[in-house]
Amino acid sequence: MSKCKIIVVANQKGGAAKSTSANLLSYGLARIKKENKVLLIDFDPQASQTNSFIDGLEDNMFISPTHPSNIGLIFQNKIPKPLKIEDNMEEFSIDFLPANDTLVDYAETTEMKYDEKIFALRNYINKIKNEYDYIVIDTQPLFGVLTKSALVIADLLFVPIATRAVDENGMKRFFEKTNELLGKYNTEINQILIMPTMYSKVRKESTRVLNAFKLYKNFICAMENFTNTKVIILKEFPERTSIQEAAAYKCFLIDYIKNVENSLVSKQKKELIDIEEYIINNVK
Numbered sequence: 001m002s003k004c005k006i007i008v009v010a011n012q013k014g015g016a017a018k019s020t021s022a023n024l025l026s027y028g029l030a031r032i033k034k035e036n037k038v039l040l041i042d043f044d045p046q047a048s049q050t051n052s053f054i055d056g057l058e059d060n061m062f063i064s065p066t067h068p069s070n071i072g073l074i075f076q077n078k079i080p081k082p083l084k085i086e087d088n089m090e091e092f093s094i095d096f097l098p099a100n101d102t103l104v105d106y107a108e109t110t111e112m113k114y115d116e117k118i119f120a121l122r123n124y125i126n127k128i129k130n131e132y133d134y135i136v137i138d139t140q141p142l143f144g145v146l147t148k149s150a151l152v153i154a155d156l157l158f159v160p161i162a163t164r165a166v167d168e169n170g171m172k173r174f175f176e177k178t179n180e181l182l183g184k185y186n187t188e189i190n191q192i193l194i195m196p197t198m199y200s201k202v203r204k205e206s207t208r209v210l211n212a213f214k215l216y217k218n219f220i221c222a223m224e225n226f227t228n229t230k231v232i233i234l235k236e237f238p239e240r241t242s243i244q245e246a247a248a249y250k251c252f253l254i255d256y257i258k259n260v261e262n263s264l265v266s267k268q269k270k271e272l273i274d275i276e277e278y279i280i281n282n283v284k
Contacts, residue, residue, distance in 0.1 A: 014141035042099035
């Protein structure tokens with residue numbers, strides 16, 4: 001099997017389509033080349049990714065410490081068993097580790113040393129990565145220990161950033177803190193993909209921020225721990241009501257777009273698939 005690539009989807013700001021991006025990325029990696037073995041990990045206690053696939057979280061399905069798919073097992077040096085998410089139309093599947101809010105308890109516990117928490121995810125992935133071609137990690141919208149634990153093992157950092165002024169202001173600090181983190185733990189990221197999201201050409205702010213993002217490549221590459229990192233600014237991701245509604249239908253985003261009988265959504269389908277293929281082609 002080829003070397004596994006660890007892809008971390010991160011942004012300290014919420015509402016930037018982070019979970020949507022992780023969903024799209026996992027789907028594309030498995031769909032475009034069906035022999036790819038893909039694991040998607042929801043490492044966000046808010047469990048947005050998990051809720052987009054699974055009902056029943058209110059029944060504490062994955063909160064029980066003994067449940068074989070409880071992501072918290074990695075903090076006990078154990079190996080959780082991923083669920084299988086199948087796409088019957090396209091005839092492929094991905095493995096999926098759901099999240100639950102007990103991740104907060106593990107992140108905040110005083111029973112583990114800080115570095116033990118930072119390296120819990122790395123230790124788990126090192127045990128199972130030979131089974132996969134790609135591991136995609138959806139992180140929380142916070143630069144805390146859970147996000148840091150994902151960043152220190154990333155081969156590729158995928159950063160969706162909304163084309164809004166408030167998100168632009170936080171972008172610089174996110175990369176500055178990530179640069180500091182990589183230096184502290186003596187690790188590096190090979191590639192960064194930045195995807196402007198929530199883009200609307202009718203909003204002047206959206207176009208202005210999009211143009212500003214295109215200038216950030218040199219800013220990032222000038223940082224000490226990003227000098228050898230390939231940085232790519234991706235094609236902008238549109239602001240669409242249909243995309244925001246997809247999670248309620250418990251399926252992959254593209255599956256939802258394909259099956260909605262609506263002329264407007266139908267026009268969006270090709271646009272979304274084109275973006276998916278553009279993203280996958282830039283995952284090197």
